[in-house]
Structure formats: C-alpha cells, structure tokens
Amino acid sequence: MVEPDAVRPFGVEIDLQNGRMLRPERTTVRRASDMRGYYADPGALERLIEEGDNPVHYEVFETPVPETPGNLMYCISALQPGLVGQEFFMTKGHYHEVKETAELYLCLKGQGLMLMKTETGDCTAEAMARGRLVYVPPGWAHRSANTGAETLVSFCVYPAEAGHNYGDIEQEGFPKRVLRVNGRPELVSAAAE
Ligand SMILES: [Fe+2]
Numbered sequence: 001m002v003e004p005d006a007v008r009p010f011g012v013e014i015d016l017q018n019g020r021m022l023r024p025e026r027t028t029v030r031r032a033s034d035m036r037g038y039y040a041d042p043g044a045l046e047r048l049i050e051e052g053d054n055p056v057h058y059e060v061f062e063t064p065v066p067e068t069p070g071n072l073m074y075c076i077s078a079l080q081p082g083l084v085g086q087e088f089f090m091t092k093g094h095y096h097e098v099k100e101t102a103e104l105y106l107c108l109k110g111q112g113l114m115l116m117k118t119e120t121g122d123c124t125a126e127a128m129a130r131g132r133l134v135y136v137p138p139g140w141a142h143r144s145a146n147t148g149a150e151t152l153v154s155f156c157v158y159p160a161e162a163g164h165n166y167g168d169i170e171q172e173g174f175p176k177r178v179l180r181v182n183g184r185p186e187l188v189s190a191a192a193e
Contacts, residue, residue: 007071012063019078019109019153021061028060030092032084037170038092040177040190041085048084056080057089071160077105079112079144079152086180088112093143093174095119097163103136106155111148113185115174116140123175125187128152141169145178147185 013022032049035057039045048055058079065071082089093115096103105114105128112128118140126134128144136142146152179188 006068007065010063014076014155016108019076019151021063021076024061024063024076026062026064028062030057030059031055032057035084035092038090038173039084039087040179041087044083044085044087048082055082057082058091065160067160067163069159069161072157073160073162074155074157076108077144077152077154077156079110079146081110081146081149081151083180088145088147088178088180088185090115090145090178091143092166093141093169095141095165095168096138096158097165098159098161100138101159101162102138103142103156103158103162105134105136105142105144107132107134108153108155110146110150110152112144112146112152113178113187115143115145115176115178115187117174121175125176125178128154141174143169143174145185147178 031054033054061076065073080089107128107130109130113125114128114134115125116136117123175190176187177190178185
C-alpha cells in the first residue's frame with residue numbers, strides 16, 4: 001500500500017548549461033582537503049591545498065526524497081577539471097549500502113571517465129561526454145574522473161534506499177587510476193603503488 005502522503009509531487013529546476021540544481025535542498029561540497037588518501041601523489045594534493053587555496057573538487061546538488069523502496073533519489077554532480085600530480089580530479093567513489101541497487105549517470109557537460117569495479121576486482125571504465133548515459137549495475141562501485149578542461153556535469157538517479165558506502169573505497173581504492181600520460185588520459189594500474 002503506497003502512502004500517498006509520504007511525498008507530494010514536485011518539480012525542480014536544473015541549469016543544464018552550468019550544471020547546477022537551482023535551489024537544491026542539500027549541497028555536498030568536496031574540497032581538495034576532503035580528498036586526502038585518495039590520490040597516488042599525496043604531496044601534490046598537499047601543495048594544491050596549501051598553494052592552490054584548497055579548491056573545490058566537486059559539488060553534488062540534491063532535493064532529497066524519503067530513502068524508502070519505490071522512491072528515486074537523484075542529483076546533479078559537478079566535478080571540476082584539474083590534476084593532482086598527473087592524476088585527474090575525481091570523486092571519492094562508493095558502493096551502495098544496498099548492493100542490489102543500480103545507478104544511471106547521464107552526462108550533460110564535459111569529458112571524463114566513469115570508473116567501476118566489483119568486490120572481486122573486476123574493473124572497467126566508460127566514457128562520459130554530453131549525451132552519454134552510463135549504466136552502473138548493482139554491486140559495482142563507481143567513481144568519476146574529469147579528463148577535460150571544463151566542469152564534468154552529470155545527472156544521476158538511483159533507488160532511494162541505496163545508501164552510500166564510502167569506507168570500503170577509502171580503504172581499498174580502485175585497481176586503476178586515470179592519469180595524464182603524454183598529455184592524454186590513460187587508465188593505469190594502481191598495483192605498482
Ligand atoms: Fe552511487
């Protein structure tokens with residue numbers, strides 16, 4: 001039995017050009033200092049924090065809905081361009097707490113890669129560019145990296161009960177990193193670190 005009063009129908013406005021949700025109820029901001037432990041070159045990150053004024057890495061704009069089955073959570077994610085050493089700016093990445101939940105990312109602007117991995121070590125990447133939709137299947141951790149010169153903007157949607165598990169990725173990382181090699185983005189194995 002659906003509780004019709006749980007959430008009322010509503011609409012939100014999205015600035016597709018600039019990748020912002022207008023009047024979001026919740027905005028998550030991750031700065032360089034929030035990304036300690038994630039990059040291959042921690043010294044380069046510290047220099048960015050000290051000398052680069054601790055720049056914003058990414059913002060996530062949300063209008064939350066109840067985190068119950070049947071609802072859909074959605075967001076606008078805006079990841080800034082930049083490098084930490086030779087590694088492109090990226091998001092922390094996460095599994096969903098409820099593993100049986102997928103996610104859709106529709107890229108609205110910019111250039112990047114969506115890195116995905118399973119708990120058994122399978123790792124792959126899909127290109128992100130305006131008009132490309134990336135399907136993240138259930139059980140796959142996901143992280144995006146901005147390989148372009150402008151903000152990488154995506155619209156994402158996923159089952160509202162999914163939840164976020166950041167801790168496992170913080171501990172284990174991804175088997176591959178997105179590095180600039182000879183001026184071009186390349187997927188490089190993290191095994192040698
Ligand atoms: Fe997710």
